[in-house]
Amino acid sequence: MPRSGRHFVQYSSALFDIPATPLVSVEGSGSGFPVHRIFCVGRNYVAHAQEMGNEVDREAPFYFTKPASAIVLSGATIAYPPGTKDCHHEVELVVAMGKPAFRVPVEEALGCVYGYAVGIDLTRRDLQQAAKDKQRPWDLGKAFENSAMIGALTPAERFGAPADQAIRLSINGTTRQEATLRELVWSVPEIISHLSRYYHLLPGDLIYTGTPAGVGPIAEGDLIECSIEGLSPFSVTIGPAE
Template structure:
């Protein structure tokens, strides 16, 4: 096969201990913590819904380093959304809940950065809101940890500070739909494959950031994610 253009570079996420995880697709779960659903104007345990980000939206940040995200165009309201990221190592369709965890390769800390004003405008018009979610550098992610080396459970704490001030804090057990259920639901709609990342949802406390802000995202037992917002 002869390519008529240069192939785009592979998108990879560093792995604690060495190696790189190749990214295929990025799935995100919306409103998957009760208190966040409430702050976004919703209540109840609605069925999970998903949106996607292109793989090249991923912004990997190595442990001990501070990544840089440029403040995106078109928005005046860039929001942080802290999330546990699940990396898929074994694909499949219609995966039963009781078998879902065998498909997990590892975990990482992630941020679903959101152009909130654009997202809200699209919601009001009944239009797709990818413009609010899927843009360059909108999916920062820390180093991945292999599932066998991680201890992620209901008591695992998840927290975010901005310039040292607490913004988001919760526990993984407060997910409306847990990891096995999220995988099962996603695999009913798409065929999951090795290299897929699933951003599992954010707790309450989402808020705006501006250039110069320093975000510190942590999930117990995983490499932390440090991110500086830079001017456009």
């Protein structure tokens, strides 16, 4: 377990309530998977990096984060995100950690996985690009409410290992993104092993592993559907902006 280094004072009451920990449904289970942290891998498909005018860093993967409060479950209707005129969809394989992992070897990494799901990383592309232009962090473009979508989790023993399963996303019945998990630049075991050098990964952590080519804008009224072979499909409807 990580060394906390924090000192907690006991209080008789809290000043106010905060939202409960998000729970993700698990196929075949009456229990929910509590979300602790969300890590996301950038530029993990060559074709996507190229369509964005970037190159893949083959020395090591890189990451950004989202708050657990960004979680959206399948079947929801969400408002078009505020502060943007160019919000993009990015379908991804999501890895759910089920055991602690710190400096875990690549060959042992999959043993720390609880399960997998299909997800969407929503991106306020205009805000992300503005931050890039000024060499600033991407938080406004990536870490916002309703930006981490996820379908029901399938336990790892039922899904197997990520291999050549197809990954797809469609909007209003038209396919926008399509690839296979074999096209990931950094595999799931490599990502877990590398990330665990810098964090004590814990049960409840989610890792969004990167998106294939074909990302593009969403609009009010869109029905977004995505799937990965062997996993529960996901759908979400984009409502009017607030």
